[in-house]
Amino acid sequence: MTVRDEADFTAEFDGLRALSARVGGDPLLVQAAGGNTSIKRDGTLWIKASGTWLANALSDDIFVPVAMTPLLDCVERDDPAAEKAQSFVIAAENPSGLRPSIETTVHSAMPQKIVVHVHCVDTIAVAVRREAEAILERRLEGMNWAFVPYARPGLPLAHAIRERLRPGIDVLVLGNHGLVVAAETVADAAALLERVCARLGQPRREAPPADEEALKDVAAGSGYRLPQMAEAHAVGTDRQSCRIAAGGSLYPDHVIFLGPGSVVADEGETAADITAAAKAAGLPKPASILFPGKGVLMREDASAGAEALARCLAEVTARMGEDARPRYLSEGENAELLDWDAEKYRQMLDSRAGAGRT
Structure with a gap:
């Protein structure tokens, strides 16, 4: 590779870091350690590391180099080693x-050289619908897109994508998951992301305000508190949102970080009542x-x-x-999400980050 090629790649990688930090800082596109970005060069895939936050792409070392040829060979053979991809990391370029x-x-x-995967809430609100x-x-008419029905993240999802992928496809909507x-180039990926998100944008139903005093009353002595993000209350105060949430889990990261489904209190029930019932049932x-x-x-x-x-x-x-x-x-x-080693690793990193990280 020439000096000019090296300089061009460095500039493009810097651009990817900037884009990663921007989307990672937008909770409507990425939540916590979710989402990931990558860049390819000469058979190496530089991809966001598990458990790291895209929002920190400009300040932290969050990209790890992976040798693509042996990884793709493993995917082709449905080899479980492809799941973690740890065997294909180029250790000499991964000091962290x-x-x-x-x-x-x-x-x-x-x-494509640049891939951006986000958990865009507008996309998810469509992708979780039958x-x-x-x-x-209707929304993506004229674009080169494909819908991929839900498959567990990792190797099953890679196979599901390969089944739907056709020449020219540059947009994937992942069922019950997100957007790719x-x-x-980074600039083209950023423009495409903006265009797709605009096409899939939809009105947000306004919710009544939270009744914080009532919540404090039902939380008394239970080990529960108000959420750090006031926006979270809307799923409780809006009856339609609460009804949808009560039906079950809609996407993987909800299961990983909140547990399967949503616990909805009955009228008059307190947080202490719910935790006592959970303990009696042997549940966390x-x-x-x-x-x-409320x-x-x-x-x-x-x-x-x-x-x-x-x-x-x-x-x-x-x-x-x-x-809907x-x-x-x-x-x-x-x-299968809760029992999956790769997700347990992410949970461990998240718990080490500590409660309250923003």
Whole structure:
């Protein structure tokens, strides 16, 4: 590679870091350690590391180099080694010992140089609906897109993408998951992301304000508190949002950071009542509790990821009307996420970051 080529790559990588930090700082595009970006050069895929935050792309070392050829060979053979992608990290260029994103196989499936994967709430509000593909046909008309039905992140999702991928496709809407855009330059990827998000944008239903005094009363002596992000209350105060949330889990990161489904209090029930019932059933205390007409309470030790996903739930459900027919994750899909080693690793990193991180 010439000096000029090296300089061009460095400039493009710097551009990717800037774009990563920008989207990572927007809670309507990325929540906590979710989302990931990548750049390819000479057979190496530089991808965001598992558990790191895109918002910190300009200040922290968050990218890890992965050798693409052996990784793609493993994907082709459906080799479990492709799941973690740790075996394909180029150690000499990874002094921080970072672990590749759980979505590394997804990025490797796209032929473009730049890949950006976000959990855009406007996209998710469509992607969790049973009629998602029909909606997308109208909203994304004239674009090179594909809808990929839900598959567990990692190797199953990579295979699902390969089944739907056609020449020229640069936009993927992932069922019950999010959005992927790809391009040959960072500038083109950023422009494409903006264009798709604009096409999928939809009104946000305004919710009544939280009744904080009532919430403090039902939280008394329970180990629960108000959420750090006031926007999270909307899923409790808005009856339509609460009804949708009560139906089950809508996307993977909700399961990982808040647990499967949503716990909704009955009339007159307190947080202490709910935790006592959970203990009696041998279940952990829920990360969050929805109180219809009042708002939301978070467990005192709720992590930064849980806080971010509590707000995300409010943002997604507020964009789903009465005509929406949600496609919830099944019990089996919830279970495979919770039992998956790659996600347990992300949970561990999130808990180490500590509650209250923003």
